[in-house]
Amino acid sequence: MKRLYLAHERAILGAGGVVLFLVLWEGFERGWWAELLQPLLGPEAARFQLKPIFISSPTRIARMAFDMFFVTGAIWKDLGWSNLEFALGVALAFAIGIPLGLAAGWYRRFNYAVEPFLAALNATPQVAFLPLLILWVGTGLASRVLIIVLLAVLPIAISALAAVRTVDARLVRVARSFSSGDALLFRSIILPSAVPFLLAGARLAVGRGMIGIVVGEIYGSSAGIGAMINQAGSRFETDKVFVGVLTIAAAGVALVELIRRIERRVDVWRSQVAA
Amino acid sequence: MNFERLLIGGGTLVVFLLIWELCADFGAINPLFISSSSRIAQAGAALVADPDFWNDVRVSAREFILGYVAAIVIGVPLGLLMGTSRRLSYIVAPFVDTLNAVPRVTLLPLLIIWFGIGIWSKVAVVFLGAVIPIVISALSGVKTNEARFLTMARSFSASRIKIFASIILPGMVPFIFTGLKYAAGRALLGVVVGELYASTAGLGHMIAEAGNMFQTDTLFFGVLIFTATGLVVVALLDQLERRFERWRPSVGAAT
Amino acid sequence: MTPKLEAQDVRLAYPQPRAGTQLVALDGVNLQVMDGEFVAIVGPSGCGKTTFLSVVDGLIAATGGRVLVDGEVVTRPGPDRAVVFQDASLLPWRTVLGNVRYGLECLGVRGRNADARAEKLIALVGLTGFEHHYPHELSGGMQQRVNLARALVVDPKILLMDEPFASLDAQTRELMQEELTRIWAKARKTVLFITHQIDEAIYLADRVVVFSGRPGKVKDSIAVDIERPRPIGVKRQTRFHALEDRIWALIDEDVKGRTAADNS
Numbered sequence: 001m002k003r004l005y006l007a008h009e010r011a012i013l014g015a016g017g018v019v020l021f022l023v024l025w026e027g028f029e030r031g032w033w034a035e036l037l038q039p040l041l042g043p044e045a046a047r048f049q050l051k052p053i054f055i056s057s058p059t060r061i062a063r064m065a066f067d068m069f070f071v072t073g074a075i076w077k078d079l080g081w082s083n084l085e086f087a088l089g090v091a092l093a094f095a096i097g098i099p100l101g102l103a104a105g106w107y108r109r110f111n112y113a114v115e116p117f118l119a120a121l122n123a124t125p126q127v128a129f130l131p132l133l134i135l136w137v138g139t140g141l142a143s144r145v146l147i148i149v150l151l152a153v154l155p156i157a158i159s160a161l162a163a164v165r166t167v168d169a170r171l172v173r174v175a176r177s178f179s180s181g182d183a184l185l186f187r188s189i190i191l192p193s194a195v196p197f198l199l200a201g202a203r204l205a206v207g208r209g210m211i212g213i214v215v216g217e218i219y220g221s222s223a224g225i226g227a228m229i230n231q232a233g234s235r236f237e238t239d240k241v242f243v244g245v246l247t248i249a250a251a252g253v254a255l256v257e258l259i260r261r262i263e264r265r266v267d268v269w270r271s272q273v274a275a
Numbered sequence: 276m277n278f279e280r281l282l283i284g285g286g287t288l289v290v291f292l293l294i295w296e297l298c299a300d301f302g303a304i305n306p307l308f309i310s311s312s313s314r315i316a317q318a319g320a321a322l323v324a325d326p327d328f329w330n331d332v333r334v335s336a337r338e339f340i341l342g343y344v345a346a347i348v349i350g351v352p353l354g355l356l357m358g359t360s361r362r363l364s365y366i367v368a369p370f371v372d373t374l375n376a377v378p379r380v381t382l383l384p385l386l387i388i389w390f391g392i393g394i395w396s397k398v399a400v401v402f403l404g405a406v407i408p409i410v411i412s413a414l415s416g417v418k419t420n421e422a423r424f425l426t427m428a429r430s431f432s433a434s435r436i437k438i439f440a441s442i443i444l445p446g447m448v449p450f451i452f453t454g455l456k457y458a459a460g461r462a463l464l465g466v467v468v469g470e471l472y473a474s475t476a477g478l479g480h481m482i483a484e485a486g487n488m489f490q491t492d493t494l495f496f497g498v499l500i501f502t503a504t505g506l507v508v509v510a511l512l513d514q515l516e517r518r519f520e521r522w523r524p525s526v527g528a529a530t
Numbered sequence: 531m532t533p534k535l536e537a538q539d540v541r542l543a544y545p546q547p548r549a550g551t552q553l554v555a556l557d558g559v560n561l562q563v564m565d566g567e568f569v570a571i572v573g574p575s576g577c578g579k580t581t582f583l584s585v586v587d588g589l590i591a592a593t594g595g596r597v598l599v600d601g602e603v604v605t606r607p608g609p610d611r612a613v614v615f616q617d618a619s620l621l622p623w624r625t626v627l628g629n630v631r632y633g634l635e636c637l638g639v640r641g642r643n644a645d646a647r648a649e650k651l652i653a654l655v656g657l658t659g660f661e662h663h664y665p666h667e668l669s670g671g672m673q674q675r676v677n678l679a680r681a682l683v684v685d686p687k688i689l690l691m692d693e694p695f696a697s698l699d700a701q702t703r704e705l706m707q708e709e710l711t712r713i714w715a716k717a718r719k720t721v722l723f724i725t726h727q728i729d730e731a732i733y734l735a736d737r738v739v740v741f742s743g744r745p746g747k748v749k750d751s752i753a754v755d756i757e758r759p760r761p762i763g764v765k766r767q768t769r770f771h772a773l774e775d776r777i778w779a780l781i782d783e784d785v786k787g788r789t790a791a792d793n794s
Contacts, residue, residue, distance in 0.1 A: 013365035021370070054388065112283035117291075123505035125464040128479070128498045130471065131486025135494075136308060211378040215468050218383065226381070233384025241388075245381050252376035427619040430587055431636040431684070432607045441632070445623045522623040522664040 022058045029057035056238040061246070064239035075247070081224040082213050085141065089148025090209045097153045097205075098198065101160025102190075111161070118157065126150045127215045139220045148212030152205040159201025163194035199263045206255045210248065310491040315499070318492035332500075334477040335466055338394055339504075342401025343462045350406040350458075351451060354413025359443075364414070371410055379403040379461075380468045387473055397469035397477070404461035412454025416447030449523075452516040459508045463501060532601050533562040534720045535688055540585055541594030542578070555581050557745035558595065563688075563720055570723040570731035571739045572777060574785050578746025579724045580616070583690050586722065587613050599688065609637055612681035614691040618673040620665040626652060626676050627661040633684040651679040654713060671702040675709070682717060691723045695730065707733055708762055715759070728777050729765055732756075740777060742784045750780055 005012060027033045031049035038045045052060060068075040104111040104118075129150060133143040167190050175185050217226025225244050232240035292312045298304050299311035306314060322328040357364040357371075383400055390396040420443055428438045470479025478497050485493035542556040555578045563569045571579050584590040586597050588606040597604040599611065612633065620629045630648040634640075639647070652661060655675040665673055674694050681689060695703045707730060714721065725731050731738045732754055742749040754773060756764055764770050 009362070010365045013362055014369050017366035018369050109279075109283055112280045113287040115280075116284045116288050120502055120506075123509065124498060124502040125460065125467045125505065127464060127471070128467045128482055128501050131482050132491070132494055132498070135486050135489065135491065207378070211380060211464070214378050214381045215471075218380075219468075219471050229381065229384050233388060236388060238385070238388065241384050245377055245385070248381055249373055249377040252378075253372075256376070423615070423617060423619045424621060426589065427613075427615060428636070430589060430607050430613045431633045432609065433636040437636055441621070441635070445621070448623075520623075522625075522666070 025055065026057045026059060029055060029060070053236040053238055056242055060239045061242045065243045065246070068240070068243055075225070075228070075243070078223065078225045078228045079247070081141075082217065082226070085144045085148060085216065085224065086209055086213055088141075089145045089212060090152055090205060092145065092149045093152035093156055093205060093209070094202075096149070097156030097201075098160050100153075101157035101162075102164055102194070104157070105161040105164025106186075106190075118154065121150075122154055122158075126154075127211070130215065130219055134220060139222075144213070144216035144221060144224070147216040148209050151208040151212040155204035155208060156198070156201045159197045159204075160194065163197035164190055166197075167193050195266055196263065199259060199266065203256060203259045203263075206259065207252070210252050210255075214248065307489050307491060310495050314492040315495045318490070319496045319499075322493065322496060328481070331476055331478050331481045334394060335470065335479065338397040338401055338469070338477065339462055339466050341394075342398045342465065343405050343459065345398070345402045346405035346409055346458060346462070347455070349402075350409030350454075351413050353406075354410040355417060355447075357410070358414045358417025359439075371407065374403070375407050375411070379407070380465065380472075383469060383472050392473045392475065397466060397474065400469045401462045401465035404465040405458035408458045408461060409451075409454045412450045412457070413447060416450030417443060419450070420446045448519050449516075452512060452519075456509055456512050459512065460505065463505055463508075467501060533598075534565040534567070534600065535561075535563040535586070535722065536598040537561040537582075537586065537595070538598065539595035540582070540592045540597060542581060542585060542590065543593050554745035556585070556592070557747045559747055561739060561748060563722060565720055566718055568714060568721045568723065568734060568736045569739060570725055570735035570737070571741055572725060572728055572731045572781065573741030573746065573749075574743040574781055575726060577741040577743040579726075579741055580692055582741075582746060583613070583692050583722065583724055586688075587611055587690055609684050610687045611690055612684050612686035612688075614674075614677050614681045614689065614694045616693045616696060618665070618670075618677045620673055620676055620680075622665050625662050625664055626657060626668070629665070629676055630679045630683050633680055637684060648679075648683055651683045652676075654682070654716065655679045656709065669702075670698050671706055674698065674706060678710070678713070682713075682719070687720060689719045689721045691721060693724050693726065696726070703727075703730070704762055710734060711758070711760065728774050728781075729770075732770060732773050732777070733760060733762075733765060738773075738777060740780045749784065752777060 028048065028050045029052055034045045034047075034049040036045075037048055100114070104114055127147065130143070130147050133146050133150075137143050137146065171189050171193070172185065175189050213224065214226045214229075217224040218230040221227045221230075225247060229241050229244035232238075232244065295309065296311045296313060299306040299309060299314070310318075353367070357367055379400060382403060383396070386396040386399045390399055424442045424446070425438065428442050433441070466477070467479045467482075470477040471483050474480045478500055482494050482497040485491070485497065537559050540556055540559040541554070543552040543554045546553055559582055561569075571582070573579050581590065585592050586604065588597075588604050588608065588611070591605075599608075604611075621632065624632065627645065627648055630651055631644050634644040634647060649658075649661065652658060655678055657672060657675055657679070660668065660672065665676070668676070677694060695706050698706060711734060723731070723734060728738075735754055738752045738754060740749045740752070741747065752773065756769065
């Protein structure tokens with residue numbers, strides 16, 4: 001028994017903590033704790049029962065999630081919009097960020113020229129540009145995609161820049177000694193060595209992109225998961241809000257895990273090439 | 276800082292501002308949409324004389340400072356405890372990981388239900404944004420402590436408290452500063468989004484209002500204040516870190 | 531006369547749960563070191579020399595046998611023994627003075643008293659003037675001097691030295707060897723010195739103990755009958771070479787035996 005516990009200590013303690021938390025939560029909503037403390041505190045105990053619009057409860061959220069995903073299916077349309085925005089935004093961020101970062105890493109003078117802009121953008125919470133974007137292109141899909149681009153482009157550009165900068169100087173010297181031109185050098189040495197950096201940048205960009213989805217949608221939009229959360233919040237439909245939050249959390253975990261897997265793959269491939 | 280870098284960087288910036296100004300002045304693009312450097316400067320001058328503006332600054336500063344400081348006060352010890360107690364880390368990790376996976380601004384509608392649209396819902400979102408990176412960096416600071424230092428200390432029969440104060444704590448410093456810098460960005464993001472979303476005062480609120488009323492110059496000035504704040508906070512943290520890290524050899528200085 | 535340090539049949543085996551076997555690192559080490567004696571241990575790499583030192587220090591508990599200091603059984607690290615570590619292990623955020631003082635602080639000695647003792651040892655290892663430098667500002671040889679001072683400052687009866695000069699370049703190593711004999715002549719400690727350099731062992735020690743590899747045990751013990759003080763020139767003398775050849779033969783025999791066994 002004890003050995004079984006020790007072998008799975010991590011899983012047991014982790015799951016235990018989560019279950020305890022869920023039971024506590026459920027109890028606040030259902031009034032279990034109020035009942036339990038009644039003999040001790042008298043009428044004061046009523047304070048241990050909280051309104052469902054205030055905290056909802058795990059079972060309510062589960063029921064609502066089931067409803068939204070499988071009965072009414074209302075959430076799929078919002079998810080579709082959010083996915084579209086995310087895919088467009090991150091793709092654009094890559095399309096802009098990679099060439100920008102590679103060029104800044106390769107051409108010193110170009111780097112000097114763009115440096116001040118990148119530094120300023122990096123120091124700004126980029127979401128502050130959202131009202132401006134809306135003023136330019138309205139509250140439609142375009143502003144939501146653009147805010148994702150704005151948030152995600154920097155980590156990608158910076159990782160591409162770092163990738164070029166840290167290319168093994170020995171490899172470059174070897175290639176030069178075979179008098180390979182810039183284009184070939186770029187294709188044969190720089191791009192392959194840049195892959196792990198770009199993946200690390202992608203991991204950051206995905207996180208930023210998720211922020212972009214949410215912010216773009218909760219601020220003056222009528223479509224997407226963020227808008228759903230916003231509407232539910234303003235109608236005090238707390239269950240729905242939680243479903244939205246948890247859906248985004250699940251998507252975030254899945255995406256980061258996916259990139260981690262790719263990173264591991266690439267690592268294996270790299271060490272095999274090296275060996 | 277080398278001269279060429281200064282020249283090219285500064286030059287590009289000046290040319291950019293000039294083109295922007297000219298586009299607006301000669302009506303190539305409606306200044307209502309893009310404003311211009313001179314208009315932003317004028318709007319800034321007017322705002323600085325306006326007590327309402329200073330009220331917005333105060334509100335935003337209070338939200339940032341309260342949330343960020345609370346995140347440090349809770350995040351650093353929590354990360355430390357998770358790093359020293361394996362069991363505690365098993366229990367807390369699922370919660371930290373889940374929160375880490377959600378952009379914390381998603382919780383704003385909930386925070387507004389719980390704390391209202393006043394300053395406290397913003398303090399909460401700032402806190403949640405900043406606390407996670409601080410916990411994670413403090414935790415990895417404890418975990419990556421060099422085994423050889425621990426062996427050395429044990430060989431000198433150092434007490435647990437001594438090991439903690441002389442080895443673990445100093446070893447954490449660079450990790451904590453990395454976390455603090457990252458968290459500062461997250462905290463500023465929280466202020467902006469919180470105020471854009473629902474508020475009655477604050478610089479984010481000012482930006483949102485300006486956007487609604489096509490006051491592009493005021494909007495830009497507001498964004499610039501956030502940029503400046505981001506730069507100043509990171510510069511301050513760098514300064515502080517250097518003071519803590521006089522012992523560190525300066526490898527590959529960033530220039 | 532009881533020896534200052536005695537290892538009685540010290541065994542150390544790590545269980546290998548996967549394979550259901552044991553990895554034997556030390557297989558019955560017997561060793562006696564007299565008060566004030568300088569003993570060097572040499573042996574092929576992986577023979578458990580460093581592990582043995584950790585057992586003597588009390589960092590690792592032996593799974594069999596025991597270690598005695600002045601007739602008392604060692605169960606954990608104590609102020610009567612101090613280690614000079616292979617990789618210096620200086621705390622990078624402390625100055626030379628702060629690092630040397632570290633051992634004293636662990637014993638609860640603080641303030642002016644601790645500083646005064648630390649400064650005395652810094653002078654002994656020849657680093658006066660560098661008290662307020664950080665480790666990264668020092669050369670490898672200087673870092674090892676600090677390492678030595680840090681161990682000496684707690685005034686241990688026994689100094690345990692774990693290949694302290696292994697990562698230094700050849701010239702610095704010879705210089706440090708000379709320095710160590712000078713400091714040892716002044717401090718008069720019992721020393722157990724681990725090295726894989728045969729000439730270093732002979733030059734420094736009164737007695738060279740040869741370990742056989744995997745599992746580690748004492749193969750032979752050879753007295754170094756070269757009078758002190760020993761100028762570095764003794765390394766060029768024929769009697770020095772004779773000792774070197776003898777020890778080399780012992781190790782060689784062992785390595786060859788093991789290679790043959792591995793191949794069969």
